[in-house]
Amino acid sequence: MATIKDVAEKAGVSVMTVSRVINNNKYVSQETREKVEQAMEELGYIPNALAHGLITKKTHVLGLIVSDITNPFFTTIARGVEDTAIKNGFNTILCNSDEDVEKEERYIELLLRKRVEGIILSPADCDKRRRIEQIISRKIPLVLIDRRISGLQIDRVYSDSINGAYELTKYLIDLGHRRIGIIIGPRRISTAVDRVEGYKRALQEEGISMEEELIRWGKKYSREDGYLNAIELLTLEHPPTAIFGGNRLITVGILRAIRELKLRIPDDISVVSFDEVEDISVTNPFLTVISQNSYVMGVVATEQLLERIRGNNKSPEDLQEIVLQPRLVIRKSCGSPKEEVMKE
Amino acid sequence: MATIKDVAEKAGVSVMTVSRVINNNKYVSQETREKVEQAMEELGYIPNALAHGLITKKTHVLGLIVSDITNPFFTTIARGVEDTAIKNGFNTILCNSDEDVEKEERYIELLLRKRVEGIILSPADCDKRRRIEQIISRKIPLVLIDRRISGLQIDRVYSDSINGAYELTKYLIDLGHRRIGIIIGPRRISTAVDRVEGYKRALQEEGISMEEELIRWGKKYSREDGYLNAIELLTLEHPPTAIFGGNRLITVGILRAIRELKLRIPDDISVVSFDEVEDISVTNPFLTVISQNSYVMGVVATEQLLERIRGNNKSPEDLQEIVLQPRLVIRKSCGSPKEEVMKE
């Protein structure tokens, strides 16, 4: 591959002049510039970003690590990040940790080695801090997205899981439900913890006793987990009259279970979902959900990150937390419970 | 950030020795190795991949450019690519062209600048070759995935769209359908062209006249396009008795249109889809589809690419084309047409 030296020779100038042309430096005569550009063209010259980054210490690259690339929630974030990055002259390296801390560590290491200028991360395990401290101690700007890391103060953009789950649960309670099941992701993920928190808060407020058998922590946020747990819930001796799906994958699993058990929504069972399931809501808008604008999350997180990258100037110490309020979208998947067991 | 020199000083050895430790060179005494490792640990040393790549000309990075990151078809490919890359000591930079040739060009340029060792690409426009020739002329191994570039012989992994579409159409014909609508992506995408080709072939074989008004080329493979075109097809004076969705997004749009027009599947209208719609098939497995194993596509494409990266030795000239046969999954979205207009 042609180097700057090849171009310089071909154009009959010094490498420095070629460098100036590449970087649009003004101190190059029109004449020289054209000569150089032609040489570059003829040689098919492509600047070496490795050499450039090595010397300038600016790679203009952002790293984005999402925890599940097959979940459209995250890929929509990715689009938001990417669009915003490009708009600001940055490129994005997208990595998928697959909810696996080891993979995540691997990618953090990779991004650090590649000297990205900042990282956006949705952590696979919110209780493990080591890898995160690695990033911070090296002064690489970091913005968490969707999830938090317990015990660490880091810039973060997320939607309010507690409040969203509260609203969703409150909505069910107002319809008369007293036994509400919730199927959620693993405890190591902060959104799972928060959503259960919001759920509990709503129950408490209404003086409804909380039953542990109705709270199902999954091993993963996955369709499979949603399905298995839903089957268990629905075959309980005293099954819930409504089920809360902790994210879109879980909800899909729940819907499958309900179908296989030949139950009808909302007549036999009510269902709500934290996060939209696009394909279903487009073809048959019946599911009541808490809807998050993940594209905006991506945009906002990137803007925040770029802010840090540029201005170490302003308030380096104080933490930026941006909370987006998710929206309750009421459709037709909920009714009042059949047997009126209302205590009040 | 600490450099190799800092480590060398701290450990009291030469940089070369540190380099050897980093690269697991055997000619380092256990004692020295430990000293160096400790120094690295204490300094939080992270090797600079830019410097390393600059000198070795090996970055161990693959570039993957997909055309729509929010389509699970592509993200599943991405997982296959990533898993295979990691298994072979490579990392992946995932880029999303968003079906936009300009973005795609931008990313190709980026990957080339970053000196990735190979590229896997699902081209946004199969008729434009310039950017592709850029890659080839620089001898960077390239494998096309899912789509082809017209007029260029390049390694490629894809599923057989012609045959898949043929099977799907044949299935409808066998059920008695004569007026079959097809809603497909734009002409610039080879899978769209191929699927229409398979569709036409099936019609021809059965001596069914092909009506242009039943073939709808979209502006994009998108839900919106599927929806709009389905509405048009279904409100035709003489509407089709079956509709073929060109990919999963289009199918979702079609299902929405059918629902809004209050038609029943399969009583009023039959539907088939090229590619699975997971969320729908899991919750309610009624849709008859051609199913593709996109994870395997990712794996195979990566293996092929690594083959090229390693052994420029074997058969540099002869093209590798790997065709995966998609599978017809018959469910319940098709019936025989009501009015029996069979001509034969």
Add this chain to the structure above:
DNA sequence: ATGAAAGCGCTAACAA
């Protein structure tokens, strides 16, 4: 407006 020298952080090739 242009160029020469030095060096970014690392490794290949050789020497010791």
Add this chain to the structure above:
DNA sequence: TTGTTAGCGCTTTCAT
């Protein structure tokens, strides 16, 4: 087993 020298492709600094 360890170190020295040179240089990857580029930019910074300083001359001219």
